[in-house]
Amino acid sequence: MTTSTPTPEAPRSPSADFVRDIVEADLKSGKHNKIVTRFPPEPNGYLHIGHAKSICLNFGIAQQHGGVCHLRFDDTNPAAEDIEYVESIQEDVKWLGFDWRDKMFYASDYFEQIYEYAVELIRRGQAYVCDLPLEEVRRTRGNFQTPGQASPFRDRPAAENLDLFRRMRAGEFPDGAKTLRAKIDMVSPNMNMRDPILYRIKRATHHRTGDRWCIYPMYDFAHPISDAVEGITHSICTLEFEDHRPLYDWTLEQGPATCHPQQIEFARLNVTHTLMSKRKLLELVKNKLVSGWDDPRLPTLQGLRRRGYTPEAIRDLCARVGVTKFSSLTELALLEDCVRNDLNSRCPRVMAVLKPVKVVIENYPEDQVEELDAANHPMDPALGSRKVPFCRELYIEEDDFREVPPPKYYRLTPGREVRLRYAYFLKLERIVKDSSGKVVELRCTYDPATRGGDSPDGRKVKSTIHWVSARHAPTAEVRLYEHLLSAAEPGDIPEGDDLSTQLNPKSLETLSRCRVEPALAEAAGGSLWQFERQGYFCADSKDSRPGAPVFNRTVTLRDTWTKVQKGGRPA
Ligand code: ATP
Ligand code: MG
Numbered sequence: 001m002t003t004s005t006p007t008p009e010a011p012r013s014p015s016a017d018f019v020r021d022i023v024e025a026d027l028k029s030g031k032h033n034k035i036v037t038r039f040p041p042e043p044n045g046y047l048h049i050g051h052a053k054s055i056c057l058n059f060g061i062a063q064q065h066g067g068v069c070h071l072r073f074d075d076t077n078p079a080a081e082d083i084e085y086v087e088s089i090q091e092d093v094k095w096l097g098f099d100w101r102d103k104m105f106y107a108s109d110y111f112e113q114i115y116e117y118a119v120e121l122i123r124r125g126q127a128y129v130c131d132l133p134l135e136e137v138r139r140t141r142g143n144f145q146t147p148g149q150a151s152p153f154r155d156r157p158a159a160e161n162l163d164l165f166r167r168m169r170a171g172e173f174p175d176g177a178k179t180l181r182a183k184i185d186m187v188s189p190n191m192n193m194r195d196p197i198l199y200r201i202k203r204a205t206h207h208r209t210g211d212r213w214c215i216y217p218m219y220d221f222a223h224p225i226s227d228a229v230e231g232i233t234h235s236i237c238t239l240e241f242e243d244h245r246p247l248y249d250w251t252l253e254q255g256p257a258t259c260h261p262q263q264i265e266f267a268r269l270n271v272t273h274t275l276m277s278k279r280k281l282l283e284l285v286k287n288k289l290v291s292g293w294d295d296p297r298l299p300t301l302q303g304l305r306r307r308g309y310t311p312e313a314i315r316d317l318c319a320r321v322g323v324t325k326f327s328s329l330t331e332l333a334l335l336e337d338c339v340r341n342d343l344n345s346r347c348p349r350v351m352a353v354l355k356p357v358k359v360v361i362e363n364y365p366e367d368q369v370e371e372l373d374a375a376n377h378p379m380d381p382a383l384g385s386r387k388v389p390f391c392r393e394l395y396i397e398e399d400d401f402r403e404v405p406p407p408k409y410y411r412l413t414p415g416r417e418v419r420l421r422y423a424y425f426l427k428l429e430r431i432v433k434d435s436s437g438k439v440v441e442l443r444c445t446y447d448p449a450t451r452g453g454d455s456p457d458g459r460k461v462k463s464t465i466h467w468v469s470a471r472h473a474p475t476a477e478v479r480l481y482e483h484l485l486s487a488a489e490p491g492d493i494p495e496g497d498d499l500s501t502q503l504n505p506k507s508l509e510t511l512s513r514c515r516v517e518p519a520l521a522e523a524a525g526g527s528l529w530q531f532e533r534q535g536y537f538c539a540d541s542k543d544s545r546p547g548a549p550v551f552n553r554t555v556t557l558r559d560t561w562t563k564v565q566k567g568g569r570p571a
Contacts, residue, residue, distance in 0.1 A: 014060050017323035019264055023061055023234055026262075032233045035067030039093070039100075040107075040223070042074045043085035043207075045278030046293040046300045047092045049314060049335070053269040056318040058236055059098035070230055071100040075108045076222045078206035086207070088293070092301040097311045107226045108208045114217045114225050115169065117255050118180055118198055122161045126254045127198060128154055129164040130181045134200075137179065141186075141194045148186035148194040168201055171214045175201050182221075184250060192247045196220060224248045228257040235261040238268045239327065269321060270329045273483035273504070274299045280499060289500055290484075294542075296552045297484045297507050307481065308528050308538025308554030313342040332483055339555045343528060343536040348376040348383055351421065351466040352516040352531040352551075354478055356395035358441040358470060362429065364392040369469075372452075374422040388517055390423050393470035395515045400465040401442060403431060410462035412442070419464040421532065425450040466532045473515035477550045478537070480509040514551075522546045528554070 014020070026032045037058040041051060062069035071093060075081050093100070107114075121127040130137065130153045142148040156164075168178055180199035188194055198221040203214050217225075227235045235248075242265045252260045270276060276299060284290045284298070293300050296307035304314065316338040321330055351374075371387035396412070405413040412418050417427045430443040449456055453464070486504045520529070525541035535557050540550040 014056070014064075014319050015322070018325065019057065019234070019236060019266060019323055020061060020064070022262070022264060023065065026233070027065060034233075035062055035065045036070070036231055036233045037062050037067065037236060038070040038072050038227065038230065038232050040072045040074045040226075041089050042077065042080075042219075043082065043089060044077070044080040045085060045282055046088050046302055048276050048278070048281065048299045048301065049271065049304060049317075050269045050276040050299075051092075052096060052301060052314050053318045053321070053323075054236070054238070055093060055096055055098060056315055057266070057323055059093075059100075061234070061236075063098075067233075068103055069098070069100060070103040070105055070232070072105045072107065072226060072230070074219065074223065074226075075106050075206070075208065076216055076219055078202070078204040078216065081207055083207050088302065095301065095305060095311060096314065103230075105226075105230060106208060107222050108206060110222070110226050110229055111209060111213060111217070113229060114222055115215075117225050117257075118217070118221075119162065119165065120256045121182070121198075121254060122158055122165060122180075124254065125158055125183065127161070127180055127182050128156050129161045129168065130154075130179050130195075131177070132179075134176050134179070137181075137197065141191060144189075144191070150186050151181065151195065154183060154195070165199075168199070168215050169213070171203075173201055175203055175214075177201060180215075182247075182250070184247075190243060190246055192220070192244050193250070196247060220244055220247050221251060224251045224261070224263075225255070225257065227261045228252055228259050231259055232261040235263045237263060237265055239265045239325070240268075241265055265325070266323045267325060267327050269318070270327070271299060271335060272329055272332045272488040273485050274332065275485065283499055287500070289503060296479070297481055299484075305526075306538070306541055307552050308343070308536060309339050310342050310346075310528075313339040316342065329489060336555045340536070340557070343530065343554065345380070347528050347530040347536055349374075349378065349530045349532050350517045350520060351388065351468055352476070352478070352514060352520065352534065352537070353395045353397050353466065353468050353473070354480075354511050354514045354531075354534060355398040356468075356513065356515050357398045357401060357439060359394040359396050359426070359444050359467070360441050361392050361394070361426070361444050361446050363445045366392055368392070369471075372422050386519060388422065389469045389472040391469050391471055394420070394467045395470055395473060396420075396442075396465055396467045401428070401439075403439070411465055417447075417459075417461050419450075419453050419461045420446075421464050421466050422453060423451070423467070424448070424453070425455060425459070425461060468515050468517055470515070472518050474518065474521040474547065474549070475512075476514045476516045476520065476548075477543075478511045478514045478553065479540070479551070480511065480553045482506050482508075516549065516551075520549055520551075523549050523551075530557075533557070 039055050039058045059069040130151045140149040179197045181195045184193045186194050199215050201215050245263050248263050294302035294306045296303050317335050370390045372390050373385050374388045375385050377383040401412040412428050414428050417425050420426050424446040426444050426446050428444050432441045434440050484507050485502050523539040525539050525544050527539045529537050531537050536554040537551040538554050540552050544550040
C-alpha cells in the first residue's frame with residue numbers, strides 16, 4: 001500500500017475524479033438525463049468513517065447533478081442483521097448532512113421480485129438447482145490453478161429445476177441441502193463465474209420479513225437486481241467488487257432486467273492506527289474492549305461524533321483524500337488536521353486545568369474577587385468575551401511549574417515571573433511540600449500593576465499560563481484519547497488474532513480531578529470548546545451532567561500533520 005500525501009492546500013469541495021468524469025460524460029452523451037446512485041449498507045454494524053467516504057461520493061454526485069441517492073439496506077443475510085443497525089445507519093447518514101428524501105429501501109422489499117427473477121433465469125436455462133452440499137460446491141469450484149468441475153446436477157431440465165426451486169422456497173428441504181446456482185462457466189479464470197450460488201436454504205428469522213422465507217438470495221445476485229429495480233444509473237462500490245463485476249453484468253444481461261446500471265469501483269478509505277472492518281469492530285464491542293459502538297476511540301461515526309468530530313471535518317477529509325482506483329492508507333494525522341481546521345474557527349476558548357496544583361497569592365486580599373475580561377476567540381471578536389473570576393487561590397497546571405527547570409523551560413520556577421492569561425504577572429516565592437516531599441501548594445505574589453497581562457514598566461515575561469480560580473472552578477472529568485491500535489497499518493493484524501493485544505494501552509487516560517471555568521459546569525452534551533493550550537474538547541453526550549461535566553479530548557492543538565508532511569510519521 002502507498003501512503004497518500006495530499007497537501008493541506010488540496011481542494012476542500014469534491015473535485016473532479018474518475019467516477020465524476022464517467023457520470024458527467026453519461027449526462028453529456030445523453031445516456032442518462034437524471035443521475036440515480038445508492039448507498040447500500042448491510043445493517044450488520046454501525047457505520048464507520050470508511051462508509052462516510054462512500055456516502056460522500058454517492059450522495060455528493062447525486063447532489064451535484066440534481067439527481068437522487070437512495071439509501072438501501074442490503075439485508076439479505078438475516079443472521080447478522082438487526083433493527084438497531086438500521087436505525088443507527090439512518091441517524092448517521094443524516095448527521096453527516098445527507099438526505100435520501102423518500103428514497104429509503106430494503107433489498108428485502110424485493111425478495112419476491114428477486115425470486116421471480118431467479119425463476120426466469122431457470123426458465124431460460126441459465127440457473128439450476130444443485131444438490132451438492134456447500135463444502136462440495138466449494139471444493140469442486142477448483143482454484144486459480146485448477147479448473148472447476150461441473151456439478152452432476154448442472155444439466156437438470158428446466159421443469160425439474162423450477163419444481164425443486166419452488167419446493168426449496170416451500171421449506172421441503174433442510175438448510176444447506178440444495179442451492180440454486182447460475183449456469184455460467186466452470187473453467188472461467190474468474191472464480192466468481194464458476195456457477196456461483198444464487199440462493200441458499202437458511203432458516204433464520206429476518207428482521208423485516210420474519211419467517212416468511214427460508215431461502216435467501218446471495219448478495220451478488222440480489223445487488224444487481226435491486227439496483228435495476230430502483231433504476232440506479234451508477235452503482236458505485238469498492239475495489240474488492242471489481243472481480244464481481246462480470247457476475248453483476250451477467251445477472252442483468254441474462255435475466256429480465258429492464259435497465260443495466262454501470263458498476264464502478266473505487267479504493268476504500270483506510271486510516272492508520274485504526275480498523276474499518278465491521279466484523280472486527282463488533283469483536284471489540286462484544287468483548288468489551290471498548291465501551292460500545294460509540295466509544296470515542298472507534299472510527300465509527302457515532303464514536304467520532306461523541307469524541308467531538310464534526311460532519312464538516314469528516315466531509316473535508318473525504319474531499320481531501322479524493323476518489324481513485326489505488327489502494328492507499330490515509331494518515332490519522334490528516335483526519336485530525338481536518339478536525340482542527342474546522343474546530344479552530346467555531347470553538348470558544350476557555351481555561352481548564354487538567355492536572356491541578358494549587359497557587360496561593362500571598363499579597364492578594366483574602367476576600368477579594370475580581371471579574372476579568374477574557375476573549376472567547378482570539379481571531380473572532382464577534383464571539384465576544386466573558387468574565388472569569390480571579391481570587392487569592394488558583395489552580396494551575398502541574399506541568400506549568402518545575403522546581404528544577406530543564407533547559408529552555410520558561411514557565412513557573414522559583415523566583416521567576418510568568419503571565420497569568422487575562423490576569424496578572426505572577427512570581428513563585430516558595431514551594432510547600434508535605435512530609436513525603438509532594439508539592440502541596442505554590443506560594444506566590446502578584447503584581448497589581450499588571451492587570452490585563454501587561455507591565456507598565458515594560459517588564460517582559462517569557463510565558464503565559466492558564467489558570468482557574470480555586471473557589472469558583474467546578475471539578476470535571478476529562479478523558480484523553482490516543483489512537484486505538486498500536487500498529488499504524490491495520491493490515492498488520494493477523495486474521496484470528498486476539499485484538500486485545502493490538503490495542504494501544506494509552507488509548508484512554510481518565511483524569512477525574514480537573515478544574516474548569518465556572519461556565520463549563522453546565523456545558524451541554526456535545527458542545528465543543530477549545531481548552532486553551534490543551535486542545536479541543538467535547539462535553540460527553542452520555543456521561544456529562546450539569547455540575548459534574550465530563551469532557552472528551554477531541555484532538556490536541558499540536559499540528560502533527562505538518563510534521564508528517566515534513567517527513568516521518570508522528571510518534
Ligand atoms: P465492512 O468490510 O466494514 O464490513 P462492508 O463493505 O461489508 O464493510 P457495507 O455495509 O456492505 O460494509 O458497506 C456499504 C457501502 O460502503 C459499500 O458500498 C461499501 O463498498 C462501502 N464501504 C465500506 N467500507 C468502506 C471503506 N473503508 N471505504 C469506502 N467505502 C466503504
Ligand atoms: Mg459488504
